[in-house]
Amino acid sequence: MLVLTIATALTAQFVVGKTAAMIILLLASIKFLLVAFQFMELKKAHPFWKGMLITFLVFFILLLVLLLK
Amino acid sequence: MQTTKIDYKNVYYPPGGILLWIIIFLELLTFGISLIVLVVNSKENPALFHESRLELNATFGAINTIFLLTSGAFMAAAVHQFKQKQFKKATTFMNLTMLGGFLFLMLKGFEYYLKIEAGHTFGSNTFFTFYWLLTGFHVIHVLIGLIILATTKYSLKKKKTLVEDIEATAAFWHMCDLIWLLLFPVLYLIF
Numbered sequence: 001m002l003v004l005t006i007a008t009a010l011t012a013q014f015v016v017g018k019t020a021a022m023i024i025l026l027l028a029s030i031k032f033l034l035v036a037f038q039f040m041e042l043k044k045a046h047p048f049w050k051g052m053l054i055t056f057l058v059f060f061i062l063l064l065v066l067l068l069k
Numbered sequence: 070m071q072t073t074k075i076d077y078k079n080v081y082y083p084p085g086g087i088l089l090w091i092i093i094f095l096e097l098l099t100f101g102i103s104l105i106v107l108v109v110n111s112k113e114n115p116a117l118f119h120e121s122r123l124e125l126n127a128t129f130g131a132i133n134t135i136f137l138l139t140s141g142a143f144m145a146a147a148v149h150q151f152k153q154k155q156f157k158k159a160t161t162f163m164n165l166t167m168l169g170g171f172l173f174l175m176l177k178g179f180e181y182y183l184k185i186e187a188g189h190t191f192g193s194n195t196f197f198t199f200y201w202l203l204t205g206f207h208v209i210h211v212l213i214g215l216i217i218l219a220t221t222k223y224s225l226k227k228k229k230t231l232v233e234d235i236e237a238t239a240a241f242w243h244m245c246d247l248i249w250l251l252l253f254p255v256l257y258l259i260f
Contacts, residue, residue, distance in 0.1 A: 041145075042083070046080040048080050064255070067108045
């Protein structure tokens with residue numbers, strides 16, 4: 001996750017425009033899912049909770065991507 | 070102390086408890102909608118949002134991300150040690166978790182000081198209104214999380230903690246992490 005954070009910082013520094021935003025949001029999504037599934041142990045939970053979290057993230061990121069275009 | 074196994078596959082018993090997960094989803098929805106509204110507002114004046122975003126210190130934001138992620142890792146380790154009945158190690162990891170939270174707050178406080186010194190206050194423009202509101206509410210959550218951590222650590226020392234207590238504490242703390250992981254890129258990086 002520290003590697004992903006550094007990758008985010010490098011992307012913000014060296015990549016410009018909408019591409020940078022998309023990569024940054026993708027990296028944030030990966031970190032988000034890692035925290036939820038690993039740290040919060042959601043991988044052990046009922047599929048309902050996994051599905052809810054993934055659905056939230058997908059909708060949130062999709063809305064952002066559509067708005068940023 | 071009770072470290073009984075919980076059936077996490079039961080839909081009513083997600084790790085941390087169903088009440089906490091309802092709270093987590095409500096918080097994610099609240100912050101998520103706020104961030105979407107921020108982006109919608111940016112469409113009215115993209116140049117202003119870009120210039121205002123450049124006034125934020127992304128390095129501070131990245132360092133704070135590292136503080137919170139590391140703190141989250143320590144919290145996960147604390148839960149694991151508690152379940153292994155290694156209560157002293159669990160306490161040590163909880164102390165490290167709280168240290169991460171304090172470091173976050175200290176850097177955030179310094180960042181706020183710099184913003185005020187530069188004249189970027191709540192009413193400066195739309196971007197900074199969102200900045201102060203979103204980061205301010207997040208700071209409040211981190212503060213509440215630290216209080217909960219301290220309370221759980223105290224009961225851990227008194228040997229009164231249930232596994233549900235420490236898992237709920239961990240879930241709330243990780244929620245602060247989740248919110249920050251959405252907040253940081255949208256506020257600090259993409260405009």
